[in-house]
Amino acid sequence: MALDWRKFAKSTASVPYVCVRCRRSFKRRVDWPLPETLPCSHCGAEAIRVSTKFKPPPRQKLDQWEKVSLLLRAGYRFESVNDDYPKTLAELPKFLANNQPRSIKPYDN
Ligand SMILES: [Zn+2]
Numbered sequence: 001m002a003l004d005w006r007k008f009a010k011s012t013a014s015v016p017y018v019c020v021r022c023r024r025s026f027k028r029r030v031d032w033p034l035p036e037t038l039p040c041s042h043c044g045a046e047a048i049r050v051s052t053k054f055k056p057p058p059r060q061k062l063d064q065w066e067k068v069s070l071l072l073r074a075g076y077r078f079e080s081v082n083d084d085y086p087k088t089l090a091e092l093p094k095f096l097a098n099n100q101p102r103s104i105k106p107y108d109n
Helices: 062-073 089-098
Strands: 012-019 024-033 038-039 046-049
Touching: 062 089
Parallel strands: none
Antiparallel strands: 012 024, 012 046, 038 046
16 A cells, blocks of 8 residues: 555645745745745746745845845755855855755755
8 A cells, every 4th residue: 555645744835935026925825745936926927935934125125135036046945054144145155155055855844
């Protein structure tokens, strides 16, 4: 008899996604396996799944959103890494030099 792993993992989870174009994050209940991206409910652009540790900056803070965008493009999803995440755009190069993004894998928070 095959094991049904869905009995051991929650089959749905409320998961944060970020749309860099809108500078918004939203939570969505999604089924396992959790999609890496979803269409943004606001603009339809690709929204990226992030860790529940992600805290969206205020929408008017463009430099903060530029930092978020660069981190996402570098493969980070705001999961725990060695260093604290950079607080400013200026701190980003040092952070990128000293850390490696975790490989993207099923959500484990
Ligand atoms: Zn959007």
